[in-house]
Amino acid sequence: MLITLEGIDGSGKSTLHAALHEALADLDPVFTREPGATWIGDAVRRAVAERMDPIAEALLFVADHAAHIDTVIRPALGEGRIVISDRYSDSRFAYQPVVLAGLLPDPLGWLRQMHDGWSIRPGRTFLFVLPVEEALRRIAAKKQEYFEEATILEAVQKNYLDLAAADPSRFVLVDALLEKEEIFGFVADEIRRCARSSR
Ligand SMILES: Nc1ncnc2c1ncn2[C@@H]1O[C@H](COP(=O)(O)OP(=O)(O)O)[C@@H](O)[C@H]1O
């Protein structure tokens, strides 16, 4: 079973991902992330840091995804493991249309088509939602990517909410303003429920 964690920068995904190691240790999940599960992730980070052409950047994110599926996700799912990925394809569908706007007639359609036929659909996606100002406050000390700017993150979060509204049986919305412990408990319980029902 494939579980993904999504949300704007600073929404608490990595903090939860780390906490789940302990909370779900008995299920022995595979913890992974995008970008960066393979060396292509280094190329992606360089492209983002250098603000490379948005089409080149999008293609690198997709290349990283393909390598991630091939080397980590498909083998783990084949062994019957639970896979928990910090970011996955919905990050592309939420972020890249914002930077590709005006460069292509239909950025989301283009991105979706690129994933069609080979990408693996997550069983559950936890979407962390919070006001953009709070997310920016949380990451103020370690601002890294050019995406971490209010107008971009507002548009990204709107795209995420549209994706969730279109696929309510997969998405679970998480109030990212809650206390960390409350979020950890809720998501861990939900993953256990999914694991039981997929057996
Ligand atoms: N529920 C929460 N309440 C308050 N602060 C949080 C919460 N979750 C995470 N944080 C803090 O917010 C910052 C960003 O969290 P992080 O997990 O790195 O976000 P992301 O991986 O989504 O970018 C970190 O300093 C983290 O300790």
Ligand SMILES: Cc1cn([C@H]2C[C@H](O)[C@@H](COP(=O)(O)OP(=O)(O)O)O2)c(=O)[nH]c1=O
């Ligand atoms: C996976 C992915 C990430 N991104 C962006 C989101 C982040 O700003 C940046 C790096 O991801 P990441 O290091 O996971 O950011 P954070 O931990 O701050 O949430 O890349 C995309 O634009 N498209 C993608 O497909």
